[in-house]
Amino acid sequence: MPHSMTGYARLEANVAEGVLTWEVRTVNHRYLELSLRLPEEFRPLQSKARQQVQQKLKRGKVDANLFFQKNLTADQSMVIDDAVLQQLNGARQQLMADKDACLEPTWLEILRWPGMIRESSIDLEKLETEVVQLLDRTLQQLADARAREGEQLAQTISQRGQQLKQQVDDVQSHLPSARTAIEEKLKMRLRDIAAEFDSQRFEQETVYLLQKMDVAEELDRLNVHIGEVDKTLAGDEPVGRRLDFLMQELNREANTLASKSQDHVTTAAAVEAKVLIEQMREQVQNLE
Structure with missing residues (x-):
């Protein structure tokens, strides 16, 4: 299930010595960037806490803070x-x-x-288990929040993907009539500028120009990439990097489609496709 890179979690635990609080917030980032802050007396646990976070999170800018409020009524020598x-x-x-x-x-x-x-200093060995377990629960709460938002993002991306596929289907259904219209237009132009061509040469030039203007391959590749997007969203691994690559490929094919377009139907579909791809890309930037 895709996870958002944006999330927040905060949990407290009451112990004999006082109140422990873990607060973790994450935002978008290309890589995993972790900022970890602990009270001075808990610094020996920093390495273990860092490992815990790195095991749970793969991408995003992470701010994790441990707070400790001493119990003033506790027996303190x-x-x-x-x-x-x-x-x-x-x-x-x-x-x-x-x-x-x-x-x-x-x-x-x-x-x-x-x-x-x-x-007297706190008994860190006694509190270590509490700190570690509380961080685990906080990271799980964060993961749940990121999963919920990730599901919403995935639904939005999938919906845009279906709308994009509809644009591709519209162009594919329009392709035969578009080819016929382009062929007739080319024949008229070639007759005007090259009346001396023999019929065989004329047909060769027409086929060559039609091939240069053909968008069938671009449409096929768009469909393949859309299918890969759906397949990636259905996986269990982090999907952000893979989807970012697919957005680049989709955009490349949409640009080629627009540059080859010779009729208003294909042009309009190419423009709408680029808008949808950009909307998908914006959502992808939020996924881990």
């Missing part, structure tokens, strides 16, 4: 920073060596020193 304490003690000894120094600081003053007391 206070820790004295030994490095800061040692630095402060060294400064104290230098000051005490000076007879004119001020009085020795109290313990309360020491504890109030910036950076002296910090909260």
